[in-house]
Amino acid sequence: MASALLRFADEVGATGPVAVEGGRTHWDVGGVPSRGTRLVKAPAGVLAVEPAEMTVRALAGTTVVDVRAALAEVGQEISLDVTEPGATLGGALALGWSSPRRLALGPVRDAVLQLRYVSADGVVITAGGPTVKNVAGFDLCRLLVGSLGTLGLFGEVILRTRPLPAASRWLSGEGDPFALRAALFTPSALLWDGQTTWCLLQGDPADVDAQSRVARTHGVDTEVAGPPPLPAHRLSRRASQLRDLDEPVGTFVAEVGVGTVHVAQAPPPVALDPVVADLHDALRTRLDPSGRLNPGRDPARR
């Protein structure tokens, strides 16, 4: 086990409220740590790029940009598209914010193979395993991703990687994104602000050309550099609900086919079903009895 990880566990210790400070790019999502919470930093560094395994192992304090750069050298990438320079791997996974290319990549938690985290007792725990397939024991990784660091503080992670697409093209236009979604086999992203549609096509160059022709017939026909910047907060909807977003969300960019709506204002907290809320309490009580990990943050307000 990396000594950096053991030093991180020592720093977290076993007593007193504590939170990890990453790049502070999404610091207030789900609430800010309560007053008096000690801030620590997770160790940084890419530990192993394994192109033939299609995995990467990195310490949680590594920036997403650095991990992407290390993988680009071997023609691969990860399913995290955070572009803010300081955003860390651990922070992105604690939020569990999937890439806008989720139609092609799937949700980010599906890419997490192993997580090493420091428990509330200050002990390093390994969740999951290093291989691309693993069902041994409970799937703690999926529970931890999106937990806002309330069940454990991430120290090291192994992610599944994938080949960089051979060709990549953004198209934009006023066409109906829902009709386009049904017409295309696998767009990588399909964004819509209520008026304009942006469509990302990736893959074999000839396939991208063919799919571009389909997009053009649907009025999404202008090649562009990329989509507009995405507002900082997210709403979660069923994909088909995006057709008639009747709530006053202000300026938005929606992920068609997925249901995520990027909005400027922090959304109101979602009321959990009481039975589900009890399970949340039971998990936190058992994994962090004194409530010392990220007090003030609530995964239900992500």
Add this chain to the structure above:
Amino acid sequence: MTVPPSDSSLVADLRSALGDALVHTDRLELALYGRDASLIRGEVAAVCFPTDTAGVQACVRIARSHGRAFVPRGSGTGLAGGAVPQGRPVMIVTTRMDRLLEVDVEDRIAWVEPGIINLDLSRRLRPMGFHFAPDPSSQQSCSVGGNVANNSGGPHCLASGVTSAHVLALEVVLPSGEVTVLGGVDADPAGLDLRGIFVGSEGTLGIVTKAAVRITANPPDVRTLLADFVSPGDAAAAVSAIIAAGVVPAAIEMMDQRITQAVEEYVHAGYPTDAGAVLLVEVDGLPDGVAAQADVVSRVCLEHSARSVRVAADEVERLLLWKGRKTAFGAIARIKPNYYLHDTVVPRTRLLEVITKIYEIAERYDLIIMNVFHAGDGNLHPLIVFDAREPGVLERVHDAGGEIVRVSLAAGGVLSGEHGIGLEKRPYMRWQFTDADLDAQARVRDAFDPDGLSNPGKVLPEGSRCGDIAALSAHARDQLIGEGVWV
């Protein structure tokens, strides 16, 4: 058949809730439902066949009120003893809850009941242009509820991921008897991913009564290749080289010579019986990408000394090749009556090293070991075939299995890729995880099931937590098979 006095009030309560017809206690059925596709047996008090969520809830509540454990069971195709009863529990069988409830093509979601058969679901989705991606070899008989419990895989999980990647929401009866929905059909359901922890929990966190699964568009094009190698080492090297070349096929399956011969005799698919190993590779997607990827696969195999690469000419040939792969387990019954199967995963780049060691282990223990496995993701299925009537063979099989696990873990691998831990692999959990790791898992189990009533004695080794055994009566405790006993 008379119900023993210790079970009579439990059975009476179940009968009054479900009706006599849905609660079975005759001797044959109790014996039948005392086992799954593993070699382990257990004892069950009653077998219940609820037809809806309320029926499942009633079974759980009644079991609870009698301090009795309950075990969820789908089709019983599990290979690790996950559905084998421990402590004379109530068996809750979901086979009568097998409806496809709703298909939403726009959102690409199907709501199903847990007893629906995996392949039936895909067949019914086919006219709409979709399928359910997880495709275990048992897909003709395994249920989607069982797939959820085991986080099942299959050949096509190389590109599309195992069951967890295809489950959006679960209606469950919790061990408390409460009904709720975990996850959701929106993009990112609020709160912790309770759906994610439930998938693969092998029935220890409750019972699924409905599932919203992701349905996957059928690919516009597909190509299936059969590459024939003299040496298994060359085949293994070709697997890594395909991935390193930037191609992620839909599936890469490897079969060694013994299994290829057995399969060919069984299905006559035209597999080369003199090959040292064959690779079955499938690429799918849009047509140009498929053609380009098939070219790379073909070239890489030939560069790694494949004698030939055959491309299935049509759908009939393609299905025949797959039939060979998927009936491999049936084919081996012609060699020896029993088999014991491991499911370890190793890094792809160490496949050759590990399979070489596995053949050495076979030789040392004077056993026949065959390999038919998901080479693309390093998921081995070394199959020890034997005749249980032969004196002393079980010990050899068990010891050889342990060594296979050890060499896999030493190579940086894991215990199970898709079959789960159940009862059978439980003693090995300590070889992969530390006490602190297991304690964390046990706390999660406790949060869902503080009394340890839902499928007790599974997944976590004894001593990970205290609730497991405490919930069982003294009589039931005596029934628990000892650690390390697997037949």
